[in-house]
Amino acid sequence: MRGLRHAVDGVEILRGLDLEVSERRIGIVGRNGSGKTTLARALCGLVDIQGHLRVAGVDVARDRRGALGAVGLLFQNPDHQIIFPTVAEELSFGLRQQGLARDAVSDRVARTLSAFQRSDWADRSIHDMSHGQKQLVCLMAILAMAPEVVVLDEPFAGLDIPLRMRLARVLDGIGSAVVHISHAPEDLLGCDRVIWLEDGRIAADGGPAVLSDYAAHMRKLGETEC
Numbered sequence: 564m565r566g567l568r569h570a571v572d573g574v575e576i577l578r579g580l581d582l583e584v585s586e587r588r589i590g591i592v593g594r595n596g597s598g599k600t601t602l603a604r605a606l607c608g609l610v611d612i613q614g615h616l617r618v619a620g621v622d623v624a625r626d627r628r629g630a631l632g633a634v635g636l637l638f639q640n641p642d643h644q645i646i647f648p649t650v651a652e653e654l655s656f657g658l659r660q661q662g663l664a665r666d667a668v669s670d671r672v673a674r675t676l677s678a679f680q681r682s683d684w685a686d687r688s689i690h691d692m693s694h695g696q697k698q699l700v701c702l703m704a705i706l707a708m709a710p711e712v713v714v715l716d717e718p719f720a721g722l723d724i725p726l727r728m729r730l731a732r733v734l735d736g737i738g739s740a741v742v743h744i745s746h747a748p749e750d751l752l753g754c755d756r757v758i759w760l761e762d763g764r765i766a767a768d769g770g771p772a773v774l775s776d777y778a779a780h781m782r783k784l785g786e787t788e789c
């Protein structure tokens with residue numbers, strides 16, 4: 564990205580981001596309101612941007628079908644992502660959008676469920692599932708599309724410790740590059756590169772050491788802010 568900007572009603576939320584990233588595990592950290600979710604949505608072509616942005620070579624803001632193969636977004640809240648009543652229908656949707664034929668869609672859905680040892684979930688009603696189970700359905704729906712990059716927006720929010728650990732193991736094993744967004748530095752310890760956003764700008768960019776600088780800064784703010 565070069566000069567990446569996003570504004571709402573004249574108010575700039577992303578203020579000219581310049582980044583070239585090739586690491587496989589990228590963390591984005593920042594306070595509430597720093598622009599993390601907006602950046603996640605921009606990476607998936609879901610908001611209007613100014614400037615230049617390519618993800619896995621695709622101009623995601625203009626090439627919708629290309630964006631589906633390049634990048635998938637796991638939303639903070641699975642209820643904001645899920646559209647269909649059953650697991651198989653939810654997993655099929657993105658694949659149909661990618662233009663796969665009906666048989667290929669069924670095959671990919673079956674293989675994805677099987678890879679997660681959840682073949683028995685195909686006809687399950689998503690509405691009746693727990694938050695963590697819904698989160699897993701959303702992740703399977705994204706991975707079924709085999710995007711080059713998966714963007715995770717606070718994927719652990721609302722999950723208990725065993726579910727966090729299970730989701731973390733799943734995420735560790737996926738082949739796509741991962742952009743993991745969190746306000747909590749401990750979530751991002753395994754990242755190769757960490758970008759700290761502050762008020763729509765990059766406050767720091769580097770290795771995992773950025774996390775300790777961020778944590779120290781947050782603790783200092785916590786002691787002084789009302």
Ligand SMILES: Nc1ncnc2c1ncn2[C@@H]1O[C@H](COP(=O)(O)OP(=O)(O)OP(=O)(O)O)[C@@H](O)[C@H]1O
Pocket residue numbers: 571576593594595596597598599600601602746
């Ligand atoms: N559609 C919108 N209309 C108006 N303001 C918006 C819109 N989307 C985001 N903002 C503002 O942009 C800023 C960044 O929001 P964003 O959701 O990207 O932050 P965040 O870092 O993900 O925060 P959090 O950690 O709380 O989820 C906030 O001040 C927010 O109020």
